[in-house]
Amino acid sequence: LTPVLRKGSKSGQKRKQAEQTSPADQGVQVFGKASRLGAGDLVNSAVGVSGEDLTSVLLAVQSASTEVARAQRTYGSSIVSQIKGRPPRTSLIDYPTILARLDEVELSADQLLEEIELLLEMGGPASPESPMLYSLRIVEPARWVWPPDGPSASAIGLTPGRIAELEVGFFHYDVLYGLTAVERAALLAQILATASTVDVNVSVTGQLPVRTRVILKAD
Amino acid sequence: MSSVPSPILPKRLEVLGGLLRRLGTFDMSTFKGRLILQKTVYLMQSMGIFLGYRFNWYVYGPYSPELARHGFELAQRFHEVGPYEFHGQAHQKAFDRFVEFLGNNRRNPIWLEAVASIHFQRKLNTAKPKEQILQDIKNKQPYFTLEICRDAWDALERASLLGGGSVN
Numbered sequence: 001l002t003p004v005l006r007k008g009s010k011s012g013q014k015r016k017q018a019e020q021t022s023p024a025d026q027g028v029q030v031f032g033k034a035s036r037l038g039a040g041d042l043v044n045s046a047v048g049v050s051g052e053d054l055t056s057v058l059l060a061v062q063s064a065s066t067e068v069a070r071a072q073r074t075y076g077s078s079i080v081s082q083i084k085g086r087p088p089r090t091s092l093i094d095y096p097t098i099l100a101r102l103d104e105v106e107l108s109a110d111q112l113l114e115e116i117e118l119l120l121e122m123g124g125p126a127s128p129e130s131p132m133l134y135s136l137r138i139v140e141p142a143r144w145v146w147p148p149d150g151p152s153a154s155a156i157g158l159t160p161g162r163i164a165e166l167e168v169g170f171f172h173y174d175v176l177y178g179l180t181a182v183e184r185a186a187l188l189a190q191i192l193a194t195a196s197t198v199d200v201n202v203s204v205t206g207q208l209p210v211r212t213r214v215i216l217k218a219d
Numbered sequence: 220m221s222s223v224p225s226p227i228l229p230k231r232l233e234v235l236g237g238l239l240r241r242l243g244t245f246d247m248s249t250f251k252g253r254l255i256l257q258k259t260v261y262l263m264q265s266m267g268i269f270l271g272y273r274f275n276w277y278v279y280g281p282y283s284p285e286l287a288r289h290g291f292e293l294a295q296r297f298h299e300v301g302p303y304e305f306h307g308q309a310h311q312k313a314f315d316r317f318v319e320f321l322g323n324n325r326r327n328p329i330w331l332e333a334v335a336s337i338h339f340q341r342k343l344n345t346a347k348p349k350e351q352i353l354q355d356i357k358n359k360q361p362y363f364t365l366e367i368c369r370d371a372w373d374a375l376e377r378a379s380l381l382g383g384g385s386v387n
Contacts, residue, residue, distance in 0.1 A: 094267035094313035095305065111306045117230040122271030129273050181227065 097212070098200045099131060104213045109192040112200075112214055113185060116176075119202065120184070124177045131204045133176055138169030139213065140197035150190040156183075169195070192216060228299055235270055236293050237303020238263070238314070244325050247294040251328050256290050257282050258331035259321075265338055265380055266320065267313040276343075279360075280336035320378050329362055333371035341381050 093099045096115040097107060107115070116133065123130030138144045146153050146167045153166040162175060169191070176184065192198070195216060202210040228236075239245035244259060246252030261274050261281045274281035293300070305311045324330040333356060340352050353368040375381050 092265070092267050093269045095269060095307075095310040097307060097310075099269060100309075107306070114230060114306075118234060118270075121229050121231040130271055181229070 098214070099202060099204075099210055100212075101210055102212060104215065106215045106217050108217055108219045109189070110219060112192065112198070112216065113188055116188065116200075117181060117184070120176060120181075125173065128205055131202050131210075132173060134173050134201040134203045134209065135199075136171040136176070137199045137201075138191070138195045138197070139199050140195065144169040144195060147190055147194045150186075156187070228296060231270060232289055232293050232296070233300060234303050235260070235289060236297055236300035238268070239293075240297075240300055241302045241314075242318070242321075242325060245290075245293070245297060247290050253287065253290065254279055254328045255326065255331060257286060258328070258335040259325070260286055261335045262320070262331070262338070263314075263317050266317040266378070268310070268317065274339065276339060280332050281339045316378070320374070329367065330371065332360070333363060333367050334374055337368065337371050338375055338380055341375075345382075 093101070096118055097105050098112075098115050098119060116136075119131060119133050124132050153163045156163075156166070156175070156179070158166070158175060162172060165172060166175065171191075179187065198214045198216065200212045200214055202212075204210060236245070239256070239259075242259065244252075244255050247256070257274075258280065260270065260272055260283070264270060264272060272283040272286045274283045276282075305314060318325075324334075336356050336359065337352060340347070340356065349372065353365060353372060356371075357363045357365050357368050372381075
């Protein structure tokens, strides 16, 4: 916005005067001694500030300018952001097993179904603070196919993409959370009857996801 | 409008009820009983049996509105619930440790409140000095003494519950 200067107005005259004597135009040091960026001079004019403190501030400023210049060279005009890595939180969970951060566990199909149901009832996508069962994937047998006994994958009423995933043994969270407990139990029992190893992926807000390989044992 | 209860008890209520059946402390008819439920489940989750309840800080320490709701639901159907048996040794051991931790205090609301409150406060601010936490908790309730708070702190320390992460 360009300020409108009225002829004869006091503030306008002052502004005009200020513009005419702009330090940038005349090479005047804006901040007096401090503009020389000398720690010694700053100490002389500052009250109650140690030379060490000032030097560290100046060094920080200097290194920040260098960093910005380097980032601009590297990334052009893009804005560089820094995200601090969050260390994984220690898990103290023993039960349910699929939240215990164990790489591999052995469970019967019924035990896995019970843990899955417990986890699904904790909240899911509608409750961001709760752990969410993100996916189930049948790992073994490697060429698993939808069991011929029982309803077909397309009977669940999903999109063709989701049906295709189900047919190769991948269960996305929207399928799992979208069914009722009874439907889920029937579907998973049908699936797990022909599987021997399953990967369970759980997402937990603010923590690393939990991935557990479940070896299905006989009851 | 009255809601028709589901014929199948949700798994979470079945497990919660089954564990409370084993502890023998479930009672939603009194304030004391409800307080015991809140603190018991809070501490059980802190010791590795996670049922997915999130706790906030209330006048009487950690409190989960969802657990309160489930407690009332469960009270209607507690007769349907049998003692819950874990399917793994590790789970059973975690529960045994929890029962041992409670000792004779499982029906002691003051001890449970003090222990759960100290644990919650410690988790909230690990940098806060021990004496400050004890003093804050003591000042929270007229029936708390510094001795009760120190005992509660020691119990948590013995169970290695004052450091590291937590699941609540």
